[in-house]
Amino acid sequence: MYYLxxxxxxxxxxxxxxIIFAYQNQSTRAGxxxxxxxxxxxxxxWGHLKVDDINATSFxxxxxxxxxxxxxxxxxxVVEYLRGVQR
Known part of the structure; x- marks a missing residue:
């Protein structure tokens, strides 16, 4: 973990x-x-990006x-804001 x-x-x-990646994200959000x-x-x-063999050259x-x-x-x-406006 790094503070930028x-x-x-x-x-x-x-x-x-x-499945482990999703669990770790869910666990972190819950905490x-x-x-x-x-x-x-x-x-x-909250944002995440999984860099793997397929997309590594893009970054x-x-x-x-x-x-x-x-x-x-x-x-x-923006999407969350628009949901609130539409309600």
Whole structure:
């Protein structure tokens, strides 16, 4: 686990089967959901990327990986906002 900046953490894992990867993500989310600061629950943007033999050449360095993850998180945020507006 690495702290990058601005409240951004990067977790690097070795090659995992998809089911274990999904379990670790679910477990981490559940743990974060339990956090409470005074009477407030912090909100988190969450993103992940599995770099493997198939897509490794698409990501030349850490910066390209982080850009991809940030775009995914921004898309998720917009989708969540639009769901709230439609309700």
């Amino acid at each position: 900046e601005d409240g951004t953490f990067l977790i690097l894992s070795y090659n995992l089967p998809d 974060l959901d339990e956090l409470q600061i005074n009477s407030s629950k912090p909100q988190f943007k 030349k360095n850490l910066e390209s990986v982080m850009r991809h993850i940030e775009r995914d998180m921004e898309t998720d945020l």
